[in-house]
Structures are given as C-alpha cells and as structure tokens.
Amino acid sequence: MSDAWQRLLPKLGELSHLRSAGALLNWDQAVLMPHDGGAARAGALATIESIVHERLIEPELGGLIEELASDTTLDEGQAANVRVLKRDRSKAVRLPPLLVAEIARARGVAYEAWTEARPASDFRILQPHLERLVSLKVEEADALGYEEERYDALLDLYEPGMTTRKVEALLGGLVEGLKPLLEDAIPPSVERPAWLEQPFEAVQQDRLCRWLVSSIGFSFDGGRLDSSPHPFTTSIGPGDVRQTIRTQPNALLPSVYAALHETGHALYEQGIPKHLVGMPAGSAPSLGLHESQSRLWENLVGRRRSFTDFLLPHVKERFPAELGMVSPDEFHLGVNYPERTTIRIYADELTYNLHIALRIEIELALFRNELDVADLPDAWNAGMEEHLGIRPQADGEGVLQDVHWSMGLQGYFATYTLGNIYSAAFYNKAEEDLGGLDDDFHNGDVSRLLGWLREKIHSQAYLYPATELAEKVVGHEVNPGPLLDHLREKYTGLT
Amino acid sequence: MSDAWQRLLPKLGELSHLRSAGALLNWDQAVLMPHDGGAARAGALATIESIVHERLIEPELGGLIEELASDTTLDEGQAANVRVLKRDRSKAVRLPPLLVAEIARARGVAYEAWTEARPASDFRILQPHLERLVSLKVEEADALGYEEERYDALLDLYEPGMTTRKVEALLGGLVEGLKPLLEDAIPPSVERPAWLEQPFEAVQQDRLCRWLVSSIGFSFDGGRLDSSPHPFTTSIGPGDVRQTIRTQPNALLPSVYAALHETGHALYEQGIPKHLVGMPAGSAPSLGLHESQSRLWENLVGRRRSFTDFLLPHVKERFPAELGMVSPDEFHLGVNYPERTTIRIYADELTYNLHIALRIEIELALFRNELDVADLPDAWNAGMEEHLGIRPQADGEGVLQDVHWSMGLQGYFATYTLGNIYSAAFYNKAEEDLGGLDDDFHNGDVSRLLGWLREKIHSQAYLYPATELAEKVVGHEVNPGPLLDHLREKYTGLT
Numbered sequence: 001m002s003d004a005w006q007r008l009l010p011k012l013g014e015l016s017h018l019r020s021a022g023a024l025l026n027w028d029q030a031v032l033m034p035h036d037g038g039a040a041r042a043g044a045l046a047t048i049e050s051i052v053h054e055r056l057i058e059p060e061l062g063g064l065i066e067e068l069a070s071d072t073t074l075d076e077g078q079a080a081n082v083r084v085l086k087r088d089r090s091k092a093v094r095l096p097p098l099l100v101a102e103i104a105r106a107r108g109v110a111y112e113a114w115t116e117a118r119p120a121s122d123f124r125i126l127q128p129h130l131e132r133l134v135s136l137k138v139e140e141a142d143a144l145g146y147e148e149e150r151y152d153a154l155l156d157l158y159e160p161g162m163t164t165r166k167v168e169a170l171l172g173g174l175v176e177g178l179k180p181l182l183e184d185a186i187p188p189s190v191e192r193p194a195w196l197e198q199p200f201e202a203v204q205q206d207r208l209c210r211w212l213v214s215s216i217g218f219s220f221d222g223g224r225l226d227s228s229p230h231p232f233t234t235s236i237g238p239g240d241v242r243q244t245i246r247t248q249p250n251a252l253l254p255s256v257y258a259a260l261h262e263t264g265h266a267l268y269e270q271g272i273p274k275h276l277v278g279m280p281a282g283s284a285p286s287l288g289l290h291e292s293q294s295r296l297w298e299n300l301v302g303r304r305r306s307f308t309d310f311l312l313p314h315v316k317e318r319f320p321a322e323l324g325m326v327s328p329d330e331f332h333l334g335v336n337y338p339e340r341t342t343i344r345i346y347a348d349e350l351t352y353n354l355h356i357a358l359r360i361e362i363e364l365a366l367f368r369n370e371l372d373v374a375d376l377p378d379a380w381n382a383g384m385e386e387h388l389g390i391r392p393q394a395d396g397e398g399v400l401q402d403v404h405w406s407m408g409l410q411g412y413f414a415t416y417t418l419g420n421i422y423s424a425a426f427y428n429k430a431e432e433d434l435g436g437l438d439d440d441f442h443n444g445d446v447s448r449l450l451g452w453l454r455e456k457i458h459s460q461a462y463l464y465p466a467t468e469l470a471e472k473v474v475g476h477e478v479n480p481g482p483l484l485d486h487l488r489e490k491y492t493g494l495t
Numbered sequence: 496m497s498d499a500w501q502r503l504l505p506k507l508g509e510l511s512h513l514r515s516a517g518a519l520l521n522w523d524q525a526v527l528m529p530h531d532g533g534a535a536r537a538g539a540l541a542t543i544e545s546i547v548h549e550r551l552i553e554p555e556l557g558g559l560i561e562e563l564a565s566d567t568t569l570d571e572g573q574a575a576n577v578r579v580l581k582r583d584r585s586k587a588v589r590l591p592p593l594l595v596a597e598i599a600r601a602r603g604v605a606y607e608a609w610t611e612a613r614p615a616s617d618f619r620i621l622q623p624h625l626e627r628l629v630s631l632k633v634e635e636a637d638a639l640g641y642e643e644e645r646y647d648a649l650l651d652l653y654e655p656g657m658t659t660r661k662v663e664a665l666l667g668g669l670v671e672g673l674k675p676l677l678e679d680a681i682p683p684s685v686e687r688p689a690w691l692e693q694p695f696e697a698v699q700q701d702r703l704c705r706w707l708v709s710s711i712g713f714s715f716d717g718g719r720l721d722s723s724p725h726p727f728t729t730s731i732g733p734g735d736v737r738q739t740i741r742t743q744p745n746a747l748l749p750s751v752y753a754a755l756h757e758t759g760h761a762l763y764e765q766g767i768p769k770h771l772v773g774m775p776a777g778s779a780p781s782l783g784l785h786e787s788q789s790r791l792w793e794n795l796v797g798r799r800r801s802f803t804d805f806l807l808p809h810v811k812e813r814f815p816a817e818l819g820m821v822s823p824d825e826f827h828l829g830v831n832y833p834e835r836t837t838i839r840i841y842a843d844e845l846t847y848n849l850h851i852a853l854r855i856e857i858e859l860a861l862f863r864n865e866l867d868v869a870d871l872p873d874a875w876n877a878g879m880e881e882h883l884g885i886r887p888q889a890d891g892e893g894v895l896q897d898v899h900w901s902m903g904l905q906g907y908f909a910t911y912t913l914g915n916i917y918s919a920a921f922y923n924k925a926e927e928d929l930g931g932l933d934d935d936f937h938n939g940d941v942s943r944l945l946g947w948l949r950e951k952i953h954s955q956a957y958l959y960p961a962t963e964l965a966e967k968v969v970g971h972e973v974n975p976g977p978l979l980d981h982l983r984e985k986y987t988g989l990t
Contacts, residue, residue: 017539020536039733223529239532240532
C-alpha cells in the first residue's frame with residue numbers, strides 16, 4: 001500500500017471523528033438539547049467546524065493529496081476518497097476561517113431565533129439574523145467562486161457540478177408538465193376522507209412507525225428513531241444512523257410517510273460499504289441523489305397501491321377504532337389525496353415540486369440582489385398565490401415553515417426536486433430490471449428492490465459524481481419524464 | 496482588560512467547546528448510542544481528547560499563562576481560570592503522549608476483561624491486564640511527580656492538593672468512630688421491611704423522580720434526566736446539565752435516591768456562575784467537593800426524618816397499592832435500614848465508608864509495592880472480614896464488583912468518603928446559620944438550604960482549592976466529627 005496513503009489514513013480518521021462529533025452536536029440540538037443549552041451549542045458547533053477547516057487547509061494534507069492524485073496504485077475507493085477530499089479541501093482553502101466561524105455562529109443564532117419565530121408566527125424575530133446569514137452566504141459564494149452566477153456556488157455545496165442553468169431547465173420543464181395535471185386533479189371530484197384528520201394516539205403511531213421502518217430494512221442495532229419538530233436523518237458515524245419523525249395528535253399519515261421518507265435516507269447510509277463509511281467518499285455523491293432514495297420509498301413505493309394494500313391491515317391493527325372501516329380504495333385515495341396546501345412537507349406528490357419552485361425563485365432573487373430579506377414574507381405569499389393559488393394565513397405556515405434558511409442551507413431546496421426526478425427514473429429502471437415489484441409489495445416484501453438499490457446505488461457511495469452515477473443506473477441522462485409519467489398515471493382517474 | 500487575557504479568551508472558548516463535544520459523545524454513549532456505533536465512538540472520543548491535549552501543550556498558551564499568572568489587573572474569576580489552566584497544562588506537558596496513549600489502550604483492554612471477569616467471577620481473567628494498567632499508573636504517577644509519596648500524584652488527579660497523609664488521618668478517625676456505631680446498630684432488632692423488595696412500575700418511578708428532582712430545584716430548561724445502566728451526571732456545557740438514573744423493576748428506593756444523589760451533582764453544576772461555566776475554574780475544586788453535594792442531598796437531606804415524612808405522601812400517590820399502608824416510621828426505617836452488605840453501591844450510610852477504607856488500603860499497598868495485583872482477592876476478602884465482618888462468596892461480589900480499577904481510576908475512591916465528610920460538615924453549618932431546616936423539609940421547602948449552598952459553595956466554583964473552600968464555609972479545618980455525630984444521632988434507637 002502506498003506510503004502517502006498510509007500517512008493520509010490517520011488524517012482521514014481524525015476528520016471522520018470530528019464530523020461525528022459535529023453530527024452528534026447537531027442531532028442532539030434538534031432532538032434532545034434543553035432550552036438553555038442553545039447558545040453554547042452554537043459555539044461548540046462552530047469550534048468543531050473550524051477545527052475541520054483548520055485540518056483541511058494544512059499544507060501537509062495538500063501535499064499528500066497532490067501526491068495521491070496521481071498515484072495509480074490506489075484502488076477505486078481510495079482514489080474516490082482522494083478526489084472528494086481534494087474537492088473538500090479546495091473549497092476549504094477558498095473560505096477564510098473567520099468567515100466559516102461567523103457562518104457557523106450566525107447559523108446557530110438564526111436557528112434558535114427560528115424556533116421562537118415559527119410558533120409565534122413572527123418573521124421579525126428571525127429577520128435580522130437571516131439578513132446577517134444571507135449576507136454571509138453571499139460572501140461565502142463569492143469566496144468559493146463560480147462560472148456563471150453566484151447561486152451556482154451555493155448549489156454546488158449540495159449538488160456537486162449542478163448549475164443554476166440546469167436546475168432552471170429541469171424545474172421549468174417539470175412545472176410546465178405539472179400544470180395540466182394539477183388542473184385535472186384539483187379540486188378532486190371526491191371529498192377529502194374524514195379519517196385523514198382525527199385523533200391518533202402518539203404512542204401507537206410511534207410503534208407503527210418503528211415496525212414499518214424495521215420491516216423495510218432499517219437496522220436498530222445500527223441506528224435510532226426519535227422525535228424532532230422537523231424530521232431528518234443523519235449519520236453520526238459508522239454503525240450509527242439516526243432518523244427522526246414527528247407524530248401529530250390529529251393525523252396519522254404525516255408520521256408514517258415521514259418514517260418512510262427518512263428510512264429511505266437511512267437505508268442509503270446503512271448501505272454504504274463498511275470500508276468507505278466515515279471516509280470522504282463514504283456517502284451519496286449529492287443530496288439530490290440522497291433524496292432520490294427518500295422519495296423513492298416515500299412516494300414511488302409507499303404511496304403506490306400495492307404498498308398501501310399491504311400497509312392497511314397493519315395500520316388497522318394499531319388503530320381498529322379509527323380506521324377499521326376504511327377500504328383499500330379509500331386508504332389509497334387518502335394517502336394520495338391531492339390538495340393545494342400551504343405547507344411543503346404535507347404536500348402531495350403532485351404539488352410538492354411547486355413548493356420547491358417557489359423557494360428556488362426566491363433564493364435566486366435574493367442572490368441576484370433582486371429581493372431583500374425584509375420582503376421575503378410578501379414574496380412568499382405572492383409566489384404561493386401564483387404557483388398554487390392559495391395564500392398562507394400567517395408567516396408560521398408561510399415563509400417561516402422551513403428550517404433551511406435559518407440553518408444557512410440556501411441552495412439546498414433544489415435537491416428535493418432533483419431527488420423526485422431521480423427517484424422516478426430509478427424506480428422505472430428497477431421495475432424494468434426486476435419486474436413484478438407490485439407483487440412483492442402486496443406481500444410486504446421489499447427485499448428485491450432494496451437489494452437492487454444496494455447494488456446499483458448505495459454500494460456506489462461517492463465513487464462517481466451524481467449525474468454520472470444516475471446515468472450509469474438508468475442508461476441515459478435523467479429527465480423529468482418518468483416523474484411526470486408516474487404522476488399522470490397515478491392521478492388519472494384517482495379522484 | 497488585559498491584552499493577554501483577550502488573547503486567552505478564544506483559546507478558553509475552544510477548550511470549552513471541545514470538552515462539550517467530548518461530554519456529549521460520552522453521555523450519548525452511555526445513554527442512547529446504538530450497539531454498532533461503539534467502535535467509532537471510542538475513536539471520536541480519543542480524537543477530541545488528543546486535540547484538547549494538543550491545544551493545552553501549545554507553547555503560545557504556555558506563554559500567555561506565564562504572562563497572566565503575574566497580571567494583577569485580573570479579577571478573581573480570571574485569576575482562578577489562569578491558575579486552573581496552568582495546573583491542567585502542567586499535567587498535560589509532563590505526560591509523554593505515548594504513555595497517555597498506552598494507558599488509554601490498557602484501560603480499554605482491562606475494561607473489556609472486567610466485563611468478562613465480573614459475571615464469571617474469575618479474577619484471573621482481569622489479572623494480567625490490571626497488572627499492566629497498575630504498572631502504567633505507576634509510570635503516570637512518577638511522570639506527574641509528588642512530594643511525599645507516589646499515591647499523592649494519583650489522588651491529586653481528582654482531589655487537587657490532597658495528600659495520602661491527610662486522607663489516612665481523616666479515614667482513620669472515621670473508621671475508629673464507626674466501629675462502635677456499627678456494633679450497636681447491626682444486626683438491627685427489627686426485621687427488614689418487606690416493601691423494600693417488590694415490583695414498582697418503571698413509568699411511575701420515572702414520573703416520581705422527575706417530580707422530585709424538579710421540586711428540589713433542578714431546572715429542566717437547563718438540563719435533562721434520562722436512564723442509563725449506571726447513574727451519572729455530566730455538564731455538557733453552559734445551560735445543559737444532564738443526570739441519569741436507573742429504575743429497577745423490584746425496588747423503588749434505588750431510583751429515588753439515585754435521583755437525589757445525581758440532583759446534588761446537577762444543582763452544583765447549575766449553580767456555577769454564568770461567567771465561569773465552561774471555563775477552567777467553572778466547576779468544583781475537587782471531586783470530593785462535588786460529591787459533598789450529591790451526598791448532602793441523598794443522605795443528609797433525603798434520608799432524614801423530616802424529608803422522608805414530606806416524601807412519603809408523594810410516593811404513596813404514585814404507588815397506592817404498594818405503599819399505601821406504610822407508616823412514616825416504617826418508611827424512614829426502610830430508607831435507612833442498616834446492613835452488612837458485600838456490595839458498596841448498596842451500602843447504607845453507616846457501612847459505606849468502610850467499603851471505601853478497604854479500597855484505599857489496598858490501593859496504598861499496591862502503590863507502595865507492598866501488595867501484588869495477584870494477591871488482590873485475598874487482600875480484599877481479608878479486609879472485608881476485618882472492616883465489615885463478612886466475606887464475599889465469590890470475587891464477582893468482592894474484588895471484581897467495581898469498574899474503577901479496570902478503568903485506571905486508581906486514587907478515585909477517596910473522593911467518595913471525602914464527599915461524605917464534607918457533606919455532614921456543610922449540613923451542620925447550614926443548620927447553624929439558618930436554623931429550623933427540618934421545619935422547611937416537612938413542608939417540602941428546600942429553598943433556604945439551596946440558597947445557602949448556592950452562595951457558600953456553588954457560586955464559588957473553583958475560586959479556591961477544595962480544602963480552603965471547605966474551611967471558609969465551616970470556619971475551621973474539616974474533620975469527620977459532624978459525619979460521626981450525624982450517624983450516631985440517626986442510628987441511635989432507629990432499630
């Protein structure tokens with residue numbers, strides 16, 4: 001084994017451990033941390049991040065990377081680690097340490113403000129902190145550099161190689177295709193099922209979700225499922241992948257489909273080959289690729305008729321009084337009932353990407369200096385009106401609904417729609433390769449599909465860039481066609 | 496403000512944040528971490544520890560400390576921070592990194608062996624690993640240095656400034672005083688109350704403990720209470736103090752008194768002045784001083800008649816079927832029932848310190864080269880016979896019962912008895928200053944006592960060495976007299 005690689009290994013170990021510490025500090029902040037711990041937590045996160053930065057920019061590391069970049073004795077995984085590390089390092093070198101620390105701190109403060117602002121439905125609580133954060137993100141984008149426009153630099157943080165131009169093209173095609181589908185399906189000709197909104201006991205919801213995630217392959221020996229206000233999944237480190245859900249007192253489906261969604265992410269992380277976990281190339285090549293797995297399990301599998309048919313008896317077992325009389329037709333309709341809703345995370349498959357389109361338009365306007373943070377609520381409400389024909393009653397269910405902006409995740413939302421586009425393309429290909437998946441799902445058996453995903457996607461980690469991996473999987477460049485076909489097929493005649 | 500202090504501040508912040516990360520990684524490991532995360536967690540903890548070490552030994556930090564040690568413009572808190580940091584740094588500088596790594600490794604191996612040896616009740620499984628660890632601890636003590644004898648260096652890790660000579664004097668006096676009390680009280684003339692052992696539902700135990708810790712002043716806004724196999728308390732950082740308890744299916748008192756004990760630690764941490772929390776001087780001056788607070792709430796308050804009288808109706812409310820018929824006399828007796836037990840952690844107030852005396856005698860013999868590790872079981876059994884008049888049936892309930900030695904915590908046990916001695920001296924002084932504490936407790940009001948502890952002890956953090964602080968609090972050098980008086984008073988006529 002190459003001598004330079006031997007010298008790189010302890011450095012990779014240290015980076016992995018530091019990222020574990022950061023991931024745990026973040027997870028704990030969202031799930032368990034007592035209220036008064038907020039200020040100090042922001043500082044701890046900033047320190048870990050700045051030590052990672054300090055280690056990344058060390059000249060010795062740069063020398064090792066240069067040496068290894070041309071080392072032909074490396075195996076595929078080692079070479080991918082060097083490539084990703086080189087990318088991470090080149091970004092780190094471009095970012096002044098002071099800026100990194102300031103962003104981390106500003107993010108912590110803005111997040112805390114958001115946790116107050118959302119329940120109070122008062123954008124002004126968040127506004128000054130968001131203004132600061134956005135101006136820091138502008139600095140960050142400019143420091144990172146870009147070819148066409150500033151927003152490219154932000155996209156590239158989550159979707160390496162993706163550009164604003166490509167996103168606008170994909171999204172534009174999707175939005176155009178969605179319009180007629182939406183017109184046809186909403187308002188539906190049948191009434192909203194009453195059982196969608198009624199009390200469902202939290203403990204039983206939690207048990208149902210635990211059974212469900214376990215039955216589709218999530219390992220509790222190597223992970224956890226907890227509650228947090230905003231469901232998410234994170235890898236703390238090798239053997240420790242954590243997902244969260246939120247149960248609502250008056251609805252069952254949000255927790256169930258959050259669990260399916262997060263399990264999609266979690267199965268991806270639990271499917272990364274052992275020798276790559278914790279290493280630079282030990283995760284998805286992009287967040288859109290990651291999201292393809294959550295969307296695939298939530299929507300392509302979880303909301304299809306064969307799966308809702310399998311699911312219903314198990315749901316009835318937990319909630320006999322509430323759902324005993326619901327038929328398979330009614331259940332499938334309820335799971336897919338199309339509506340114009342103000343809240344992204346409750347949106348159905350049909351309207352979801354319009355929520356994303358709104359957010360991306362706003363982000364683009366912000367980073368093209370066409371919009372001030374102070375005007376976000378108005379821009380939000382106007383955009384909702386345009387895309388979905390509805391207006392939020394209050395900022396809490398409008399511009400304040402998402403945590404992303406207060407966490408400095410500007411540029412992130414595109415990954416959701418890219419995930420949707422990828423997910424339908426992957427599912428199509430899996431059905432083409434395997435055949436008869438609906439028969440499997442009817443019997444509650446997802447093992448052939450999971451095996452296919454493990455082989456084609458999870459085990460590939462970050463050996464290839466996202467677009468290259470997606471192209472390898474489906475055989476051609478990915479486009480929104482399969483997603484639009486899937487939605488057209490599902491919603492034609494559903495209501 | 497001094498320029499050197501300004502340059503020191505960010506370094507103190509970084510150290511505080513790193514310790515927060517380490518504390519959270521440790522807490523999570525003991526409380527929540529999924530099984531498969533174990534190996535990576537050990538690595539993450541080692542990385543954080545080695546970065547702390549790296550930062551401590553930086554020459555620049557040494558220069559700042561030297562400059563600030565003679566800076567007369569510092570306020571009391573700043574000066575204390577410099578003093579404690581200097582102490583931490585001088586220890587870090589004296590320990591060769593290789594020795595630190597070897598001890599960490601030997602500790603890991605010995606701990607693993609202990610987890611096998613204890614259930615198998617076979618000392619030979621642990622023996623070679625403990626031999627290695629003890630010889631490394633000898634090296635550590637010699638590297639750290641001492642004035643009178645080697646054991647001083649180990650004591651000093653947990654009890655700064657404490658010497659073997661002082662510990663032997665305090666412990667000797669205590670053991671002499673305990674002998675006649677033990678003869679009088681054990682065996683008791685009344686039978687062991689049957690209700691001590693019977694089923695108590697875990698959820699109700701947990702609710703009772705939550706109410707209890709909150710009612711004596713623990714802030715859930717600034718902390719948590721969770722479950723773990725071994726109860727402990729840790730400060731994650733400012734505004735985040737976490738305690739754990741363990742509920743047993745067939746006994747109630749262990750969880751209730753663990754909660755009181757841990758709350759004593761937690762109230763201390765929550766009472767550290769805001770400007771000192773997370774700083775070098777932002778905790779107790781010694782583990783014995785810390786333990787004084789846990790023992791004070793567990794024993795001096797929690798087991799006294801006025802408090803058990805207050806507690807009983809609340810306990811009955813949660814467990815009417817189990818304890819509805821128990822009288823205040825019977826409850827107080829059950830809480831204090833004296834027994835000769837082989838296991839330290841189940842020992843009552845009367846016998847507890849004899850368990851400690853035995854351990855310290857053995858540690859002293861080891862580090863004075865008067866005893867070989869191979870002879871530990873015999874020495875243990877002989878010592879138990881001498882101090883408590885009983886002999887363990889097997890090493891599992893004898894020399895193998897505690898985890899401390901296999902974790903390299905030689906020198907630690909003294910802090911438990913010092914805590915007991917301090918706790919009684921402090922309680923005496925509080926009663927002398929405040930008067931009528933029993934009337935308060937009868938009404939469930941601990942606020943005057945807590946206020947006194949906050950002022951006299953918690954708010955003092957590490958402004959003074961432990962013995963100096965204790966002397967300031969009680970007005971003279973602390974001795975075992977108050978503890979012996981307290982036990983004599985309690986056990987005279989109890990059974």
